Amino acid sequence: MEFNGNLPTIIHLDINSCFATIEQQANPLIREKPVVVAAYTNNSGCVLAASVTAKKLGIKTGMRVIDAKKIYPSLVVLTPDPPKYRYIHNKIKKILKEYSICVVPKSIDEFVFETVNSEPRTVSREIKQRIKDEVGEYITVSVGISTNRYLAKIASNLQKPDGLSVIDKNNFLDVFKRLRLTDLTGIKRGNSNRLKLYAINTVLDFYDAPLWKLKLAFGGIVGLYWQTWLHGYENGQSWGAKTRQKIYGNSYAPPASKAHLKYEILSKLCEKTSYRLRKKGLTAQGVHIAISFRDGSFWHKGQKTKKYLFDTKDINSEAVKILQQCPDFGLPRVLAVNVFSLQSASKLQLDIFEDQVKKSNLTEAVDKINYKWGMYTIHFARMSRDTTIVQDRISFGQL
């Protein structure tokens, strides 16, 4: 297979050190200082984003605040402010929509889009300038341009911060020569060891590897996907198309001081999940709980239900039943609730003992009040209104 000879038109845009840069944009006093945004400001808090200056010192995402402070004791530690990040995300998205009809947000700080009738380098430079003028002068983005989404993402990582890089048929060999296997998105220690077993030690080896070898290394279709991506093609899926969501859920990593409030956290997660489910006009026929504990152990269990679930009370009581079966491994580190077997709420199955329509109307009325006056204005008595029990968070990964 030859490298894709088409003009590169796919653009991947990544906000540099997103949360930290936005905080520095808001507060000019901390612009040149090492700043981190952490889940909690105490020593055990996890760093969610480090500013460019902090990264230069060796502070990385995922570190504990205490370890980051060992590197730089007067580090500025801030807690996340999700409305601020969502606002910037939406503002950038609005700008991008002026250049492309298909803008796909990959996460809170990443977008992919395609330019059709304009030169992608010119468009990218213009977008970078408009972000500085219209969103914030301190906010910088790295842009990658290529013939497929995967290589566009790789290109966006080549130059940080404030970069603009292209991978196309003219320079792909030079770029691949400079990269290590683990620089590729999706290839970390496990996959790189897997490739090394088949004598694939560099990105160029990976690019030149025959399909049979990749199929053996990754097992089946994934090997073909890798070959397609590295040669600059999409893997056949329409990249703007959204796949149907099969589960809805929420998870939360409580601080050590709140970790004993398992049932309170669970009820709030159920409230959030059921609200999202109803907003999408769906019902579920199964509940799944996953808990990773502070001692490193993990437990999860899913259960199908006969009833169609859409009401918070029903989802919560099913979740509580599952949680009661959990062996005692101590305090949870992360607690997650998911609902599955989704169906449209319009196909609501009537119940002989309970008036489902009445219940549906009641939850709809409660949702309307909560939408108007704010989340949890009306809530179940057993659910704690303490906003610190499950704080607003932005998840990693696709929105």
Add this chain to the structure above:
Amino acid sequence: MQTIAEKVNVNLLDSTPVLMSWRNRDYKITKVGLHHNHLQGNTLIHVFSCLSGDLFLKLKYNTKNLQWNLMEIYQQ
């Protein structure tokens, strides 16, 4: 950052805060770092992150009760 959450008076010019009065003292706004908004229920909240000299101020404006609050301050 120090949380304050107190009512304040704010003077605006072209929808931008220029002066804040808090605890009988006036603070001239020298720079607005970021102005963003979000919904709390159906109430639109404007948040101004600004500077008064070397003092950072986070001001919140509730468009329903027309009230200004000083949410946070930060000084180097």
